[in-house]
Amino acid sequence: MSMPERSEERPPERPHPAVQRDASRFAPRLRQRARFGTLFHGATFAATVVGVVVLVVLLYDVITDGVRHLSWDFLKGFPSRLPARAGILPALVGSVWTLVLTAVIAFPLGVGTAIWLEEYAPASRWKKIVETNISNLAGVPSIVYGILGLAVFVRYMVMGRSILAAAMTLALLILPVIIIASQEAIRAVPGSIRLGAYALGATRWEAIRYHVFPLALPGILTGTILALSRAVGEAAPLIVVGALAFVPFVPTGPLDQFTVLPIQIFNWINEAKVEFHYLAAAAILVLLAVLLTMNAAAILLRNRYSRRF
Amino acid sequence: MAKSKFEPTGAIELEARNLSVLYDSTPAVKSISIRIPDRRVVAFIGPSGCGKSTLLRCFNRMNDLVPGARVEGEALFQGTNLYGPEVDPVDVRRRIGMVFQKPNPFPKSIYDNVAFGPRINGFNGNMDELVEQSLRKAALWDEVKDRLNASALALSGGQQQRLCIARALAVEPEVLLMDEPASALDPIATQKIEDLIYQLKQDYTVVIVTHNMQQAARVSDYTAFLYMGELVEYGETNRLFTNPVEERTEAYITGRFG
Numbered sequence: 001m002s003m004p005e006r007s008e009e010r011p012p013e014r015p016h017p018a019v020q021r022d023a024s025r026f027a028p029r030l031r032q033r034a035r036f037g038t039l040f041h042g043a044t045f046a047a048t049v050v051g052v053v054v055l056v057v058l059l060y061d062v063i064t065d066g067v068r069h070l071s072w073d074f075l076k077g078f079p080s081r082l083p084a085r086a087g088i089l090p091a092l093v094g095s096v097w098t099l100v101l102t103a104v105i106a107f108p109l110g111v112g113t114a115i116w117l118e119e120y121a122p123a124s125r126w127k128k129i130v131e132t133n134i135s136n137l138a139g140v141p142s143i144v145y146g147i148l149g150l151a152v153f154v155r156y157m158v159m160g161r162s163i164l165a166a167a168m169t170l171a172l173l174i175l176p177v178i179i180i181a182s183q184e185a186i187r188a189v190p191g192s193i194r195l196g197a198y199a200l201g202a203t204r205w206e207a208i209r210y211h212v213f214p215l216a217l218p219g220i221l222t223g224t225i226l227a228l229s230r231a232v233g234e235a236a237p238l239i240v241v242g243a244l245a246f247v248p249f250v251p252t253g254p255l256d257q258f259t260v261l262p263i264q265i266f267n268w269i270n271e272a273k274v275e276f277h278y279l280a281a282a283a284i285l286v287l288l289a290v291l292l293t294m295n296a297a298a299i300l301l302r303n304r305y306s307r308r309f
Numbered sequence: 310m311a312k313s314k315f316e317p318t319g320a321i322e323l324e325a326r327n328l329s330v331l332y333d334s335t336p337a338v339k340s341i342s343i344r345i346p347d348r349r350v351v352a353f354i355g356p357s358g359c360g361k362s363t364l365l366r367c368f369n370r371m372n373d374l375v376p377g378a379r380v381e382g383e384a385l386f387q388g389t390n391l392y393g394p395e396v397d398p399v400d401v402r403r404r405i406g407m408v409f410q411k412p413n414p415f416p417k418s419i420y421d422n423v424a425f426g427p428r429i430n431g432f433n434g435n436m437d438e439l440v441e442q443s444l445r446k447a448a449l450w451d452e453v454k455d456r457l458n459a460s461a462l463a464l465s466g467g468q469q470q471r472l473c474i475a476r477a478l479a480v481e482p483e484v485l486l487m488d489e490p491a492s493a494l495d496p497i498a499t500q501k502i503e504d505l506i507y508q509l510k511q512d513y514t515v516v517i518v519t520h521n522m523q524q525a526a527r528v529s530d531y532t533a534f535l536y537m538g539e540l541v542e543y544g545e546t547n548r549l550f551t552n553p554v555e556e557r558t559e560a561y562i563t564g565r566f567g
Contacts, residue, residue, distance in 0.1 A: 123376055192413035196473070198374065200426035200480055201403025210425065211415060 062288075066281025074282060078248050079264070083275035088283050090247040091264035094163065095232060095290060097251055098260055101167030102174070102231050107224055109171070110178030114220075117179075118186040119208055131183075138176035145173040146237030154241055161242030164254040169241050170234060174227035181223020185216040217305045225298035229291055235262035261287045317346035317531055322484060322514040323368055328382035330363050330372060337363040339538040340382065345531075350506060350515045352529035352546065354522055356566070360538040361518045365486050367391075368516065369405040370398040386484070403430055406477035410489040412469035414461035414476075419444075419453050422461045422472055426480040439479060447475035448505050467498025474505065478513075485509060487517040491524065503528050522562055526550050534558045 077087015113134075121127045149169030159165040189212045197207035238260055245267050247259045261283055268280035323345040330338040338360040345351045353361035363372065370391060372378045384391045391401055403426075414422050423440045432439065440457070444450040449471040453464070461472055470490060477485060487506070491499040506528045509515055519525050525532050526546060533543040534555075542549060542558040553559045560566055 190413075192409065192411065193415060195371070195374070195409065196413045196415060196476075197425070198371065198399075199369065199402055199407040199409075200429070200476065201399050202426075202429050203399050206429045210429070215416065 062281045062284050065278050066283070066285045069278050069282035070285060074279075075286070079246055083273060083279060086268075086276075086279055088261065088264055088286060090250055091259050091261045091283070092286060092290075093250050094243075094247070094258035095260040095287070097163045097254070097258065098167050098170065098238075099228060099232050099290075099294070101163060101254060102170040103224070103228055105168060106171035106174050106178055106227070110175050110224070110227075111182050111220055113175075113179045114182030114186055115208060115213070118183055119204065119212065134176050134179050138180065142173055142234055143236045143240060145169055146240030148172065149237060149241045159255070161244070161257050162255045163251055163258045166238050166241050166243060166258065166260075167254070169237050170231040173234065173237060174231050177227040177230070178220075178224050181226070182216070182220045185219025185223065186212060188219065189215045214305065218302045221298055221302045221305070225295060228294065232260075232291060232294070233262055233287070235260070235266050238263060239266075261290070317344055317349065320347040321345065322347040322387060323516070324383075324385040325364070325367065326383040326385065328364070328367060328380070328384055330360070330367060331379045331381070332375070333377040334379075336538055338367070341535075341538075341540045343533055343540055343543055345514065345516060348510055348512070348514055349530040350510050350517065350528055351531045351533065352525035353516070353518045353533050353535060354520075354525045354561075355535035355541075356561070357520075359535040361533075361535045362488050364535065365488055365516060365518050366407075368484070369402045369407050369486055371402075371407065373398055403480050404482050405484040405486060406480065406482035407486045408470070408473050408477055408488065408490045411493050412466060412473050414464070414469050414472050416460070416462055418458045419461050419464070419472060420457040422476050423479045426476060430480055443475040443479040444472075446478050446509070447471045448501065448508070449475055465498070467494050467501060470494060470498070470502060471505065474502075482513065484514045484516065487515065489518055489520060492520060499524070522550075534561060536561070 074087050075092065076089050077085060078089060079091075080086040117127065117131065146169060149165060149172070153159050153165040153168050154161060157165075159168075193211050193215065194207050197211050202210070242257075243259045243263050244257055245259065245263070247257065251258045265280045265283045265287070268276040268283065271277070321344045325341050325343045327340045327342055328338060329336060329340050341360075341364060343364075353365060355361050366372045367380060367384045368386070368391065372380055380392055386401070386405065389396065415425065417425075420440055423443050424436055427436065427439055441450060441454075444453060449468060452468060453459075453472075461469065464472060470493075474485070474490075491502045494502065503524065506515055506517065510530075517525075517528065529546045531544065532546040532549045534541045534549070534553075534557075536557055542553060542555045544554075549558065550562055553562060
């Protein structure tokens with residue numbers, strides 16, 4: 001204890017205090033409080049450790065199973081009934097196609113919605129209803145989006161079991177997340193910046209274009225990347241939309257049939273032969289690599305735009 | 310309001326006629342009429358919540374941006390009603406600039422802060438020259454000329470405020486509205502802003518809202534005292550501070566309330 005205890009008797013040379021202090025009214029229990037602080041500190045650390053350990057174990061498991069099967073032939077190969085000849089090129093290309101299309105569709109729609117809601121929409125009950133529903137949509141299970149995609153895009157809009165139909169389904173799936181993240185980012189731009197722009201005779205569009213949007217962009221990109229990371233790992237809705245199990249060709253356009261990495265992994269894990277399970281592990285590594293590349297690209301992009309003064 | 314022979318005469322730049330502002334039907338400004346002369350400094354004083362900032366913001370239609378705000382009556386700029394149907398608030402704000410209580414530079418370079426307004430307003434002259442002129446007018450040029458590309462946020466509070474003034478001047482307004490421009494600044498920075506206001510009235514009409522009565526007495530030619538949304542007294546600054554007509558004015562300037 002570094003502080004001396006407050007003594008009841010004051011040194012005689014000090015003037016009598018104007019306010020009488022009564023130390024007996026306090027029971028600081030410093031040691032007990034400090035112990036609780038240490039305990040809490042430890043608990044937060046333990047929480048972190050749990051997550052990291054599980055992740056490391058999973059990674060270790062996948063790497064030991066899969067890394068031997070990673071090769072150029074595996075990346076360039078087509079599915080086969082023989083494990084030794086099987087590869088993931090169609091699934092990899094399918095995943096990249098879907099991902100890019102999903103981003104192209106979801107980003108403008110999501111950011112546009114967020115800008116309208118934050119910058120233009122008058123405060124009304126209707127706006128609140130829209131916002132509440134968007135939040136609720138973020139919690140809808142992905143398979144429901146798959147059924148919607150099957151009914152609307154594949155059948156009604158006659159897109160067939162195409163990459164485009166899949167990308168539009170995934171775009172719907174991640175739209176709420178992008179909207180909410182973008183709204184948060186836009187809301188975080190201080191109001192004084194908008195007033196500053198308006199006071200110089202800027203239109204609303206100019207205030208958004210030159211000040212609000214650039215300042216919100218890093219946050220918007222972070223949200224978009226998280227959402228896309230979710231989309232690239234989805235299998236369920238795409239199975240419903242009609243991704244194929246066995247694709248002996250590389251898709252060349254948005255209207256081609258396709259499969260994606262998570263479905264390929266799912267199929268291999270369902271095979272009886274244990275060799276296929278190792279291939280699944282290898283495919284998981286490829287999927288992780290795609291994710292990491294994507295995140296790295298996003299971070300680079302973000303750093304470029306978030307040159308803050 | 311007490312009519313007096315000390316009211317401004319000559320060319321009138323801004324005028325309010327029975328101007329009222331309501332926030333969700335709560336009146337903040339109650340039927341105020343006031344005439345603000347060309348190229349003079351007018352100060353609005355009064356206790357917090359008296360409506361002086363709200364009245365100020367009527368003159369460049371910043372109240373349009375406040376949800377639930379409603380303006381009644383007329384606010385005239387060189388004889389034109391700013392709230393007329395054909396008036397574009399964006400155009401109003403270019404010609405009637407504004408400086409806020411807290412400096413709000415954009416998180417960009419010093420240069421870009423000044424150049425933003427001219428750019429969006431389609432300035433096609435020499436931008437470097439305009440930036441320099443504007444910074445000179447705001448008495449900031451000598452302090453920043455070697456680091457125009459540095460962040461505006463690296464400047465001190467007083468410098469930031471002068472940058473905001475330079476930024477407002479760059480779009481060549483006729484009027485400058487200042488909403489407590491020095492209340493977030495230290496005394497030395499405050500004095501620089503006050504000196505600047507004195508310079509600016511040669512070219513601009515300046516309307517300043519202030520909590521600080523000494524400041525109003527130092528910088529303004531005319532002073533308006535507002536209380537509870539009403540204009541209590543308006544007249545020549547010297548006269549108002551030495552010989553107020555209204556009892557409430559005297560009570561306020563002698564510090565009996567507020």
